[in-house]
Amino acid sequence: MLELQNLTKRYGDVVAVDDLTFDVRPGVVTGFLGPNGAGKSTTMRMILGLDRPTSGSVTVNGRDYRTSTAPLHEIGALLDGKAVDKGRSARNHLLALGATVGVGARRVDELLDAVGLAEVARKPAGSFSLGMGQRLGIASALLADPSIVMLDEPVNGLDPDGILWVRSFLRSLAEEGRTVFLSSHLMSEMELTADHLIVVGRGRLIRDVSMTEFIASAWSDKVRVVSPDATALAGLLAAPGVTVTSSSPTELEIEGVPASEIGDLAARHGLPLHELVPLHPSLEEAFMELTKESVQYHGRTDGALLTTAAAAR
Amino acid sequence: MTATLPDDTPPTTTREKADPTMTTSTSPDTTTAHTASSAHRHRATTAPAYRITLARVIRAEWIKLRTLRSTWAMLTAVLLTIVGIGAIAAASATGAVEGPRDGGGPGGGDPLSTVLSGSMLAVVLVGVLGVLFGAREYSSGLIRSYLAAVPARLPVLWAKVVAFLLAVVPVVLAGVFVAYVVGMAVLDAGGVPTVSWSDPGTARVVLGTAGYVVGMGLIGLALGVLLRSTAGAISALLAGVLVLPTLAGALLPEAWDGLLKYLPSNAASAFTSTVPTESLLGAGTGVLVFAGWIVVAVAGAAVALSRRDA
Numbered sequence: 020m021l022e023l024q025n026l027t028k029r030y031g032d033v034v035a036v037d038d039l040t041f042d043v044r045p046g047v048v049t050g051f052l053g054p055n056g057a058g059k060s061t062t063m064r065m066i067l068g069l070d071r072p073t074s075g076s077v078t079v080n081g082r083d084y085r086t087s088t089a090p091l092h093e094i095g096a097l098l099d100g101k102a103v104d105k106g107r108s109a110r111n112h113l114l115a116l117g118a119t120v121g122v123g124a125r126r127v128d129e130l131l132d133a134v135g136l137a138e139v140a141r142k143p144a145g146s147f148s149l150g151m152g153q154r155l156g157i158a159s160a161l162l163a164d165p166s167i168v169m170l171d172e173p174v175n176g177l178d179p180d181g182i183l184w185v186r187s188f189l190r191s192l193a194e195e196g197r198t199v200f201l202s203s204h205l206m207s208e209m210e211l212t213a214d215h216l217i218v219v220g221r222g223r224l225i226r227d228v229s230m231t232e233f234i235a236s237a238w239s240d241k242v243r244v245v246s247p248d249a250t251a252l253a254g255l256l257a258a259p260g261v262t263v264t265s266s267s268p269t270e271l272e273i274e275g276v277p278a279s280e281i282g283d284l285a286a287r288h289g290l291p292l293h294e295l296v297p298l299h300p301s302l303e304e305a306f307m308e309l310t311k312e313s314v315q316y317h318g319r320t321d322g323a324l325l326t327t328a329a330a331a332r
Numbered sequence: 333m334t335a336t337l338p339d340d341t342p343p344t345t346t347r348e349k350a351d352p353t354m355t356t357s358t359s360p361d362t363t364t365a366h367t368a369s370s371a372h373r374h375r376a377t378t379a380p381a382y383r384i385t386l387a388r389v390i391r392a393e394w395i396k397l398r399t400l401r402s403t404w405a406m407l408t409a410v411l412l413t414i415v416g417i418g419a420i421a422a423a424s425a426t427g428a429v430e431g432p433r434d435g436g437g438p439g440g441g442d443p444l445s446t447v448l449s450g451s452m453l454a455v456v457l458v459g460v461l462g463v464l465f466g467a468r469e470y471s472s473g474l475i476r477s478y479l480a481a482v483p484a485r486l487p488v489l490w491a492k493v494v495a496f497l498l499a500v501v502p503v504v505l506a507g508v509f510v511a512y513v514v515g516m517a518v519l520d521a522g523g524v525p526t527v528s529w530s531d532p533g534t535a536r537v538v539l540g541t542a543g544y545v546v547g548m549g550l551i552g553l554a555l556g557v558l559l560r561s562t563a564g565a566i567s568a569l570l571a572g573v574l575v576l577p578t579l580a581g582a583l584l585p586e587a588w589d590g591l592l593k594y595l596p597s598n599a600a601s602a603f604t605s606t607v608p609t610e611s612l613l614g615a616g617t618g619v620l621v622f623a624g625w626i627v628v629a630v631a632g633a634a635v636a637l638s639r640r641d642a
Contacts, residue, residue, distance in 0.1 A: 067480040069642040085483045092382035096480055102473035104400065111399035118392035119481045120382045159477065163382045 020045055020198055021066060021167065025075035028061050028222075035061045037222035038075070043200045045166070048193045050213030050230075051202040054310050058222035059202040060098070063171055067096055080166065091120045094167045095160035100152035100176065105145025109136055109155050112144055117162045130158040135184075149176030157185070167198040174208055186212045206306035220310040237305030242278045244271045244285075245294035252290050256281070272298070389487045392478075393495035397465060406461040407503045410454050410545075414507030415514060417450030422515040426522020443526050444537050444606050447515025448508060451541045451604075456574065458500060458545050459552035463565040465496055466556020466633070475560075479642045489637055492553060493630065500549050501542075508542045533606045536615060540603035543619075547626050548573065551596065554629035558636050573597060581611075596625040 021043035028036040036058040043049045051059050064070040066077050068085045078084075079093055087093050103112055113127040131140045134154040139147070144155060153176050160168055168189070174182045189212055193199045203209055209216060209230075216233050218226040226233070246252055249271050253263045261275035273281060278297045285292050300308075397403050423429045425446050469475040482488050516526045527534050551573060555565040577595040580588070589611050592598055602618025613621060 064476070064642070067476075068483040069476055069479055071641060085485075087483055088384060089382040090384055090483050091481050094480070096477075098476055098480070099473050102477060104396075104468065104472055104474055106401055107396075107399050111395065115392050115395040115399065116477060116481055118395055119389050119478075120384050121388050122382075 020080055021169075021200060022078045022081075023062070023066075023075070024077070026062065026065060026072050026077055027074045028058070028065060028070060029073045034222050036065070036072075039219070039222070039224050040075075041217050041224060041227050043167075043198055043217075044215070045198040046193055046196050047214040048189050048199045048201070048212055049215045049217060050209035051200060051217050051219070052204070052206065052209055052306065053202075053219035053225075054204055056221075057204075057219045057310075059204075059219065060171055061222075062219075063096070063098065063169060063202065066169065067094065067098075089120060089163070091117070091122070091163035092165055094169055095162060095165035096168075097153070097156035097160045097170045097173060099171070100149065100154075100156040103144035103147070103152065103155065106143055108141045109144050109147070109158075110140040112155065113159055113162060116159055120163045122162050126162070130161055133161075134158045150178055150181055153177055154181070157188075165197070167200065168192055170201040172203055173201055174203070182208075206301075206303040210302050218306070218309060220312065225309055233305070234302065237300055237302055239298070239300055240274060240277065241298040242273045242276065242281055243294065243296045243298050244273060244281060244292060245269055246271070246285065246290060246292050248290045251288070252281075252285060255284055255288060255290075269293075384482065384484075384487075386487050386490065389482055389491040390494045392481075393488070393491040394498065397495050397499055402464060403461070403499065406457055406464075407499065410457050410461075410500075411503055411507045411510075413454045413457060414448075414450040414504070414545075415511045417453060418447045418511035418515045419518055421446045421449045422518035422524075423522070426519060426524050428518075428522055442606055443516070443519055443524070444512075444534060447511050447519070448538065448541045448604075450511060451508070451545055454504070454507065455545045455548045456570065458504065458549035459569045459573075460566055461500070462496060462549035462552025462554075463556040463562060463569060465492060466553040466558075467560060467562045467565050468556075470560035471562060476642050485638050486634055489557060489630070489634055492557070493550065496549060496553055497546070500546055504542045504545045508538050508545075512538050527606075537604055537606055540600075540615075540619070544600040544604050544622070547600070547622055548596075550626050551629045554626075554633040557633035558629070594621055596622060599625065 023039050023041055026036055026039040027034070039058075039062060051062070053059050061070060065072050066079065066084070068083070076083075079087065084090070084094065103109075107115075110127060110131060113130065114124060117123070117127055128137070128140070131137050134157055136151065136154055136158065139151065144152070147155065153173060157170065157173060160170060170189075173189075174185050177185060189199050189201065193214070201212070213230055215229050216226060217224070218228075228236075244252065247269055249265065249269050253265065253271055256263055256271075256273060256276060258275075261273065263274075264272045266272070278295055282292065282295055420429070425443075469478060478488060479485055512529075516528075519526045529535060548569075552565065552569050555568050556562065559565045559568060573596050577592060577597045580595075581592055581598075584592070593602070593611060593613050599613060599618045599621035602613040603615040603622070605612075612618065
């Protein structure tokens with residue numbers, strides 16, 4: 020259980036985390052979602068006592084984490100998979116970390132096996148790929164059988180197989196009653212893993228909702244129709260509460276009528292349909308809509324970079 | 333400082349006994365099986381098996397220190413430096429090998445200074461080893477993982493100091509003793525006057541030299557933690573602690589000497605040389621002043637470590 024109360028972190032004039040209040044509960048996977056620079060990592064560092072809050076407080080299992088008597092058993096965290104000593108082997112890395120709470124070689128070997136690093140356990144961690152580093156980081160988070168597992172961008176760099184493994188793994192951790200808290204800037208990662216969502220932007224809380232609620236709020240009943248007789252169909256559909264928009268003479272976007280009724284109507288009037296597609300916005304789109312005001316680093320998509328590069332050449 | 337952590341549980345782990353055996357496959361299914369079987373245990377947050385103790389944190393730092401190749405390379409170099417340079421200096425003093433033209437050689441004719449002259453280089457090596465041990469986790473970002481594992485923070489510093497001493501003290505002590513025995517044998521064989529262990533000051537100088545080398549290592553370690561940068565801390569150690577006193581002594585008017593003798597390396601000279609000089613402190617005061625510098629450096633590192641964001 021993590022409890023954040025008006026948590027705030029300022030670096031000079033920059034407010035990295037702005038008055039965050041939320042709980043992360045045991046038994047569910049909680050996704051911590053926000054664009055780059057939204058303050059997710061800073062928040063996680065404050066939870067671990069690495070950064071001191073400017074104001075507000077955070078407790079881990081009801082207490083200040085700095086006073087914990089069994090730290091790695093309370094929170095297992097992955098902050099940065101690349102944070103390893105390049106010359107030290109994966110196994111020795113875990114042995115050193117685990118030694119702080121008496122975790123021994125046997126447990127370390129079991130974990131290396133479980134995350135799929137048994138064969139490279141004695142290789143220098145500096146030679147690891149990003150994905151292997153993430154696996155090592157996940158192993159380090161699980162060293163002391165923690166009640167809270169907190170992972171910053173865990174699937175970053177993993178192959179599809181690894182992503183699937185992490186997902187099912189996190190699910191099983193939550194099913195055992197553990198608190199699972201993971202951050203991401205991609206909705207698609209959360210969609211299949213998280214039960215609950217904390218959405219942040221520019222350090223502020225935007226949403227604290229269950230996944231089910233978020234999906235429901237993102238729902239729309241738009242339908243796209245392609246038909247050579249689009250104009251005729253638009254005439255038939257006109258009714259109160261129905262919006263029809265058209266981007267080309269043969270294409271309609273209809274809101275307020277289910278796809279099935281549109282199809283039936285067209286059939287009754289003998290109008291040919293080439294396409295009849297319900298348009299559910301992806302959760303990714305819903306998320307981007309939610310956070311578009313707070314995206315800190317906008318990339319340009321006008322091709323200016325390419326033009327400049329060409330000109331420079 | 334040992335009171336920072338509860339230290340009542342033995343450092344040996346009882347963890348393995350309680351741990352269900354995981355299967356050896358890496359598929360998601362078997363991992364699930366493992367975690368499900370451990371479900372009943374994770375609520376007991378203060379289970380003794382996972383208690384953090386200072387002894388365990390020391391063990392962690394010891395593992396970190398011994399699992400880096402650079403540690404062993406440095407320690408070997410320290411041993412070879414102290415013994416090798418001492419033997420060469422002794423041979424040079426006997427005229428067995430050709431020495432510097434003026435015949436002075438390192439140590440200026442004092443047999444103890446001659447056989448221990450390798451410590452001048454060893455002190456740099458041990459200082460750098462201390463810096464590396466203190467600062468290298470900051471450059472990799474690994475320090476966050478360790479401080480998240482030891483959120484009380486200060487035990488990490490105490491444990492680093494203990495682990496460092498465990499590794500360095502035996503090597504440096506062995507170095508100065510072998511250098512003393514070998515060096516004196518070389519001098520004796522060459523017909524040059526030697527000193528014996530029972531002569532006044534001999535034991536103090538040999539042990540004092542070891543203490544100086546180890547102490548500079550601790551100052552290096554503290555500077556590493558304080559500055560969080562390997563390059564910065566090495567520069568500070570070499571410039572501020574080793575070079576500046578010599579330079580200041582040469583450049584500043586004599587009136588400053590009263591102050592300069594309190595600088596770390598000058599304070600150490602008070603107990604690492606047999607010849608008493610007006611410009612140095614007494615041996616006993618020198619030890620206290622040098623120890624004071626170590627305490628100040630470590631205390632500075634402790635304050636920085638506990639106050640700063642990691």
